[in-house]
Amino acid sequence: MKHSSAWVNFSYLSFGFAGAMLALGLFMMPLDLWGKGYLAMGILMLVQATVNVTKTLRDNMEADKLVNKIEDARTENLLLQIKNGQPA
Secondary structure (H helix, E strand, O other): OOOOHHHHHHHHHHHHHHHHHHHHHHHHOOOOHHHHHHHHHHHHHHHHHHHHHHHHHHHHHHHHHHHHHHHHHHHHHHHHHHHOOOOO
């Protein structure tokens, strides 16, 4: 099922707004450049890891759905063979 364009736009806008607020907060923080750079690097790595975990979970779920469809088709074929009196 596909998401509506309003939801997709809301998701992009909220991500951009959160990123802008985070960048502003990081810029205004009373730290030297090294501290700000360390926090910015950690934030970027956290976002990257979140995207990777989300994609991995979705890919695994999609693969499981495909395997389940194949197993269901095999089971249905086997039941049809038994119903028609054919050896399995």
